[in-house]
Amino acid sequence: MNKKLFTLIYICLLLCIFFGCEQPKKDFEIAFLNTGDSDCIIIEVSETVIIIDTAYDYNYDKIKTYLDSLKVGRIDYLILTHFDKDHIGSAAKIIENYQIGEIIAPNYEKISAYITALDSAVRSTKTNYTKISEDKLVELENGRLWISVPKENIYKDENNYSLIVSLKYEKHSFLFMGDALKIRTQEFLADVDLPEWNYSLVKAPHHGDYSKPLRALCEDSQLEYCVITTDSQDNTEKNLIKLNQELEIKPYYTFDGDIIVTLIDGNLSIAQK
Numbered sequence: 001m002n003k004k005l006f007t008l009i010y011i012c013l014l015l016c017i018f019f020g021c022e023q024p025k026k027d028f029e030i031a032f033l034n035t036g037d038s039d040c041i042i043i044e045v046s047e048t049v050i051i052i053d054t055a056y057d058y059n060y061d062k063i064k065t066y067l068d069s070l071k072v073g074r075i076d077y078l079i080l081t082h083f084d085k086d087h088i089g090s091a092a093k094i095i096e097n098y099q100i101g102e103i104i105a106p107n108y109e110k111i112s113a114y115i116t117a118l119d120s121a122v123r124s125t126k127t128n129y130t131k132i133s134e135d136k137l138v139e140l141e142n143g144r145l146w147i148s149v150p151k152e153n154i155y156k157d158e159n160n161y162s163l164i165v166s167l168k169y170e171k172h173s174f175l176f177m178g179d180a181l182k183i184r185t186q187e188f189l190a191d192v193d194l195p196e197w198n199y200s201l202v203k204a205p206h207h208g209d210y211s212k213p214l215r216a217l218c219e220d221s222q223l224e225y226c227v228i229t230t231d232s233q234d235n236t237e238k239n240l241i242k243l244n245q246e247l248e249i250k251p252y253y254t255f256d257g258d259i260i261v262t263l264i265d266g267n268l269s270i271a272q273k
Contacts, residue, residue, distance in 0.1 A: 027142070028169050028263035033066060034254045035059040036231040037207055038086035041176060042066060045169055046141040050077045052165055052176050056089035057114070063090055066258075067098070076101040077138065079147065081163045081178030083110045092117035100127045106150060106161045107131035132163075135191075143169035151187045159206055160184040166197055172268055174261075176203040182211035189213050194220045200268060201225040201261065208236030215243055223247065225261075225270060229254045 031042040035055035040063055043050040049072055054063065067075075075098050080088050083105070095103070095118070103122065108131075122129045138145040146166040155161060162178030175197075180188065185205065199221045205214065207230040218226075226249045228236055233253055244251045252259045257272045 027265075030174065030261040031066060032203070032227050032229060032252075032254055032259040032261075033059075033062060034256075034258050035062060035229075036086075036255075037229075037235065038089070039081070039178070039203075039229050040090070041203065042070075043167065044070065045143055045167075048076045048140055049074065050079065050145070050167075051075055051094070052079045053081055053087040053178070054078075054090040054094055056086055057093070058089070060090040060093045063094065064097070072098070074099040074101065077145070078103045079163060079165060080105040081165070081176075082106055082158060082161045083108075083112065083115055084158065084179065085112065085114050087178070088114050088118060092121040095121040095125055095127055100125070103127060103129040104136065104147060104163070105129070105131050106163050107133045108150075108153075108161050110158070140169070143167065148188055148191060150184060152183075155183065157181055157183075162205075164188050166192070166199075168197065169263060170266060172201075172263060173197045173199045174201045174203075175199045177205040179206040179209075181206060181209060182213060185211055185213040185217065189217050192217075197221075199223055201227065203227045203229065204236075204240060208240055210237040210239040210243065214240075218243060218247055218249065223249045224268075225249065226251045227254070227259055228252070231255050 029044045033040045038055040039053035040055040040059060041052040078100050080091060132149055135149055136147040148164040150161050159179035159181050160183050162180040162184055164178060164180055165176040167174045202223055204226055208228045226244050228251060230236060230253060232255060252272060260271045262269045
């Protein structure tokens with residue numbers, strides 16, 4: 001090798017070691033954490049941090065480890081889709097240990113130890129906590145967040161109180177369905193403008209639930225990916241597995257590890273670890 005060329009390469013390597021080689025800018029990331037049969041989704045949109053649900057109380061250390069790896073000190077929006085313990089279990093500890101811009105939850109009442117802890121943490125930290133009865137739209141840098149509320153005051157199944165969250169960033173859209181069952185999914189389908197949102201990815205409802213409204217939503221979208229938050233594929237309804245196969249939607253299961261969705265320079269990438 002030419003001596004001058006070798007010297008130039010050696011100098012470049014040294015500069016990379018001491019100053020760091022420039023990497024492509026990570027504009028966006030979604031992490032679906034492996035927390036068993038529960039939900040915890042952590043989203044970064046430029047400088048904005050959003051958490052959708054907080055899994056069980058015993059998942060807090062895992063959630064904290066992930067947030068600390070991102071050097072997160074402030075969570076702009078903590079969205080609790082509904083009040084089941086597998087969705088709000090770690091909420092109180094997160095509120096106590098991180099600065100929260102706003103907590104958003106559906107407007108219904110439930111009594112449990114987890115809600116008592118949540119309310120106590122809100123009072124002690126004086127965190128802004130809103131139970132919403134109308135859809136909420138949040139403008140983000142290069143994107144927006146739409147939080148769809150349940151339309152009825154009373155449901156037989158609490159899962160239908162779930163907030164359904166849509167996130168658009170640049171040309172990609174993502175749908176997080178909480179534990180919405182058939183009735184709630186039907187409500188959402190009547191409201192959503194599918195051509196406008198054109199979802200790339202859906203977080204399946206209720207750890208792998210299937211319904212005809214969900215099929216209609218998937219058939220009328222251009223979905224590429226389906227994330228199922230569960231501790232076993234056996235918990236996923238066979239009709240959802242079949243639907244993904246029919247529509248060539250690639251499924252990812254959190255029991256296989258954390259699912260990391262990134263957008264780097266506009267390109268969507270999914271990794272699991």
